[in-house]
Amino acid sequence: MQIGSTPLRIVIVGGGTAGWMAANLLARRWRSRQVAITLLESPEIGIVGVGEGSTPLLGTFFEKLGIADSDWMPKCNATYKNGIRFSGWSDIKGHESYFHPFASAIDIHGQSAFFMHCALRRNGYDVAANPDRFFIAAELARQRLAPLAAHHFPFRIFHGYHFDAHRVGALLGEHAQRLGVEHLHGTVVTVERGEGGAVLAVGTEDGRRIAGDFFVDCSGFRSLIVQQALGVPFRQFADNLFNDRAVVLPTPTDPTGTNSQTISTALRNGWVWNIPLRHRHGNGYVYSSRFCTPDQAEHELREHLGLLDDPVGARHLQMRVGRVEQVWVHNCLAVGLSQGFIEPLEATALHLVQTTIESFIEQVERDGDLDARRQSFNDGIARDFEGVRDYIVCHYRMNRRTDTEYWRANASHDQLSDSLKAILTCWFTGRNLEQEIARQGIADIYPPMSWHCLLAGYGQFPDPAKLRTPEPGIAVADIAGIDDFRSRCALNFRDHAQVLAEMAA
Ligand SMILES: Cc1cc2nc3c(=O)[nH]c(=O)nc-3n(C[C@H](O)[C@H](O)[C@H](O)COP(=O)(O)OP(=O)(O)OC[C@H]3O[C@@H](n4cnc5c(N)ncnc54)[C@H](O)[C@@H]3O)c2cc1C
Structure with missing residues (x-):
């Protein structure tokens, strides 16, 4: 050719x-x-x-075609995505929910503090280690802000899209x-x-x-x-990714504002996405037919969305x-x-x-x-x-739910790749995860930041009851300073719904 x-x-x-x-x-x-x-x-x-939903790479696709956000987003009811919030996957105090951000250049300080705290926590010290505290995208999502910085704030924020x-x-x-x-x-x-x-x-x-x-x-x-x-x-991939079906239902938009994040909430036999679009919310329950029937899944989704008596039709899909x-x-x-x-x-x-x-x-x-x-x-x-499969498998492996056979089976099967086994061994033995990812040459698929967010996000640390206060001489991050930095950075971003409305006008 x-x-x-x-x-x-x-x-x-x-x-x-x-x-x-x-x-x-x-x-x-x-x-x-x-x-x-x-x-x-x-x-x-x-x-x-x-x-x-997309990753930030979709932005480069439109850029290459010479199509600006304002040319396509209003036509496709699209919204901005700062990352994904994972909710209900862990019952550990302080880790019931965490945010997986798209990290930007401005996160350099927060990220090194986060890595340092993850290492301390893995080695038994009582320090903050939920990713929510360390990344600007988490703050933008929390405040429902669009990831487009004001002109006087010269930092590009990586973001994906919903459409x-x-x-x-x-x-x-x-x-x-x-x-x-x-x-x-x-x-x-x-x-x-x-x-x-x-x-x-x-x-x-x-x-x-x-x-x-x-x-x-x-x-x-x-x-x-x-x-x-x-x-x-x-x-x-059925040996270690059990989900093979989805049931999808739309809900109306939220009159109080437009989220700038995807929310992934764990249910009894899988998880449900909630994606904010300009004209509706997309919701889909991804589950395993080995553990529940389509009717049970639809019922649970309707219950979750408060649509038990709603006539709106659901769409059922099979996934290979x-x-x-x-x-x-x-x-x-x-x-x-x-x-x-x-x-x-x-x-x-x-x-x-x-x-x-x-x-x-x-x-x-x-x-x-x-x-x-x-x-x-x-x-x-x-x-x-x-590489993507391993990262997804790790979510299931690290879940801390024990309420259903589905979650127990996900946390206990032995079908892990050698790569994932090495990452988990590294994490649980307190060694340097960045070095392990570099050794394996897989940072281009998911960088160390993502692996840290996932493992720390689910609270995969020594028993909280056994944590000890860092002794004098052990360096810890200035968390109050990082909180202040994050919230002051956020002052340079505007309300997501307003930004989208202006783009569509
Ligand atoms: C439940 C679910 C959720 C998903 N969520 C996401 C997400 O959040 N983010 C993401 O990036 N991706 C997501 N995906 C994947 C995403 O939907 C697909 O990757 C994307 O839509 C591309 O699909 P496709 O074009 O490969 O196939 P399709 O959309 O199925 O298109 C197939 C095309 O092939 C044509 N075709 C088929 N047979 C013939 C034939 N015999 N002759 C001629 N034409 C034929 C059809 O007409 C159609 O045009 C999700 C998928 C599923 C199932």
Whole structure:
């Protein structure tokens, strides 16, 4: 596959968020280099449409396309996200809830104090170690502020977004077509392959043959080309990620203000997300069918939301959790749900979509042996998936609930990767976690800050009854000073609802 030397036709199958993200990134990069891009989507099969939260990487996606927040957020009912609050996952006093922030440059002081306190607490000292006290994003979320600093406060705050996935898809579809992407409707029923195994064309229900030089499989959980036609094996994560279903219900917006965080609340057999959009709240209970039925899950979700007698309909979804063994096979790349899925606890799916496409573009554009690069690309994507999986598994492993079989099974299974085992051993033996993460080379997936937040957030420290006051000579952070710093920094940010309203005006 050589970009620019000869005309090339890329066919993307699927018009969900993954398909349109791929179309935009590929068209933006290659449209002037003899590459024609067609996106084909089924008019009968809808999109999954529930991906409503992102990491900060989505900001760079829109930036690359030259689309400002004010151009897309109002159209997609989007809001800002400072991070995720985890509630009800631990019953340890002071750790019933914690905030996982997106850390920014301004957090340098708070972060080193946090790491220092985590180390002290792990070694038996009675010091504050809930991440809420140390990061600016936690304060912005607490006060429902938007993460956009005033002009005189020269610090960029990392943030993600919440959005209506259907509207983002439509907006990206229009943008891709402006970049020259051809948009076709049709349901693929056949995949035609050549002698060497490469895909030559897809055939639609109404008898059309759509040929291409390269195919991007964005057909969702069906994984029409990579898994079904090419037979690439799917590696399930069910041994250590039990959740395989979700039930989704909207609620009205909060008249008192707009949260700038996702809230993840642990329930009896899973957890529920609460995502504030401009026109509604998205709520979804992610649970395991091994431990409760869809009816029980819906009942519990309705109870949690105060909707037991409400006629609003719930949507039930199945999730296939795991990854394909290789995302790039022959002349086909799987992107989005067709490449795999890890439950949405950290809202990483679109992040992985973006990194997959961006890394693919980089590999294709480099010189040298494409086959060798394809192998290392596949290994890299697999490593990212397994890294995200380990971080999510760690949430479940560290939960301190004992009220149901679900939580007990999550806390006690022995299906941990060697990487996660080493991280936990390091934490519980009081050694340096930053060094362990550097040793493993996994900081690009989740940095030390995230691991500290998770482990400290759930209160994974020695028994509080046995903690001792730091002796004179043991350095401790000036917590009152950090509280003051955080709250004074927050004076430079404005009310989230107001910022969004002005953007939409
Ligand atoms: C419960 C749940 C919660 C989630 N929450 C988040 C979140 O907070 N953050 C996040 O980043 N991600 C989240 N995700 C993941 C996110 O929704 C997806 O990664 C994202 O929407 C991309 O989906 P997709 O485009 O791969 O697939 P889909 O949206 O399913 O799109 C598939 C496309 O393929 C087409 N298609 C299928 N078969 C054919 C065929 N035979 N012929 C032609 N076209 C076909 C369909 O028409 C459709 O256009 C969540 C997922 C689930 C299940």
